[in-house]
Amino acid sequence: MSGQVQGQIRGWCPGALRPMMSGDGLVLRIRPHAGRLLPEQVLALADLAETHGNGLIDLGSRAHLQLRGVTEAALPALHQALISLDLLDFSAEAEARRNILTTPLHRAGDETLTLVEGLEEALRDAPVLPAKFGFAVDTGAAAILGGASADLRIERAAQGLILRAEGMDRGEPVTQDTAIPRLIEVLHWFLAQGAATRMARLAARPPLNATELPMTGPALVPGRTAAGLCLALPFGQIGAAKLRALAVAPLRLTPWRSVIVEGITRAPVTGLIEDPHDPLLRVAACTGAPGCLSAEAPVRGLARSLAPLVPAGALLHVSGCGKGCAHPRPARLTLTARQGRFDLIEDGTASASPALRGLSPDDLPAILRGRLDPSL
Numbered sequence: 001m002s003g004q005v006q007g008q009i010r011g012w013c014p015g016a017l018r019p020m021m022s023g024d025g026l027v028l029r030i031r032p033h034a035g036r037l038l039p040e041q042v043l044a045l046a047d048l049a050e051t052h053g054n055g056l057i058d059l060g061s062r063a064h065l066q067l068r069g070v071t072e073a074a075l076p077a078l079h080q081a082l083i084s085l086d087l088l089d090f091s092a093e094a095e096a097r098r099n100i101l102t103t104p105l106h107r108a109g110d111e112t113l114t115l116v117e118g119l120e121e122a123l124r125d126a127p128v129l130p131a132k133f134g135f136a137v138d139t140g141a142a143a144i145l146g147g148a149s150a151d152l153r154i155e156r157a158a159q160g161l162i163l164r165a166e167g168m169d170r171g172e173p174v175t176q177d178t179a180i181p182r183l184i185e186v187l188h189w190f191l192a193q194g195a196a197t198r199m200a201r202l203a204a205r206p207p208l209n210a211t212e213l214p215m216t217g218p219a220l221v222p223g224r225t226a227a228g229l230c231l232a233l234p235f236g237q238i239g240a241a242k243l244r245a246l247a248v249a250p251l252r253l254t255p256w257r258s259v260i261v262e263g264i265t266r267a268p269v270t271g272l273i274e275d276p277h278d279p280l281l282r283v284a285a286c287t288g289a290p291g292c293l294s295a296e297a298p299v300r301g302l303a304r305s306l307a308p309l310v311p312a313g314a315l316l317h318v319s320g321c322g323k324g325c326a327h328p329r330p331a332r333l334t335l336t337a338r339q340g341r342f343d344l345i346e347d348g349t350a351s352a353s354p355a356l357r358g359l360s361p362d363d364l365p366a367i368l369r370g371r372l373d374p375s376l
């Protein structure tokens with residue numbers, strides 16, 4: 001299996017079989033089944049990141065991993081290793097279709113892992129889907145993935161399971177046996193509508209007998225959970241040595257750039273975020289310079305230094321360019337790099353019209369204090 005490098009295509013979502021070129025080499029995206037990794041897979045990935053990459057691993061908003069700094073010459077060996085770890089699909093199209101977000105709070109004996117397995121099986125023969133079209137299996141004690149992007153969702157409701165399409169408040173009651181066949185029917189209906197790329201953009205309503213609301217729960221925060229200890233990765237990135245230290249139990253990856261280490265109550269390594277009030281959780285920052293070819297300034301050091309100024313409940317997004325990879329949605333304040341300086345955007349995305357332009361990093365603390373707390 002050979003890799004197809006998509007170095008020049010902006011907006012391409014990298015996969016393991018379609019890596020994307022970045023400032024620090026190729027980025028390989030890996031989608032663990034049901035967002036779960038066994039300790040031996042974790043150890044092997046840490047080794048692969050050091051041997052074939054730059055030792056840095058990203059955790060993305062689809063609960064996927066990315067190995068960074070990979071060379072093209074390393075792809076055959078990497079792909080072979082990923083096959084032996086059951087972490088590679090048979091084609092780039094199959095890899096793209098298997099865009100399934102799984103609740104990290106699934107419980108022993110619930111339907112979640114069976115549904116994910118069934119959905120993966122059904123998607124193997126599905127037609128090619130639009131880029132970014134995705135699914136969520138959100139069937140823990142409550143549905144917690146509502147804030148994450150997905151076009152079709154199987155969710156927990158008060159009286160069982162529902163199938164819900166993005167853009168609809170309610171879903172159709174389904175069972176463990178009927179959920180996947182119904183989802184595939186609705187998927188084919190979507191594809192028959194023509195050129196739409198996402199479910200929520202369709203003018204027509206999906207053919208669902210949507211009577212039930214999902215039973216929703218809060219998004220996951222770092223700390224103890226029923227499944228184990230949840231640890232957030234600063235800026236969604238971890239080094240191979242720290243990743244290796246987490247291999248004391250299976251890991252569940254979350255779309256909040258955190259992992260649950262199953263069954264433990266004490267962190268096996270320092271440097272990860274265990275406190276839900278940690279200021280670093282109030283900032284988002286992409287790779288920035290020098291790791292990304294599009295970046296117009298370094299961003300993570302700046303975000304780290306500004307984090308203590310951000311009050312609880314607010315979010316500061318520091319973006320290396322207008323693409324806004326780290327937080328595609330609006331944030332209370334966004335700093336977008338432009339030729340080494342920063343534009344300030346209020347309540348918008350990284351590409352929105354700025355309130356202030358061309359700010360020096362040295363001036364930012366005072367400006368942010370004023371904007372985040374007008375009494376100062």
Ligand code: SF4
Nearest residue numbers: 286292320321324325
């Ligand atoms: S937002 Fe950041 S990571 Fe995304 S393309 Fe721009 S500089 Fe690169």
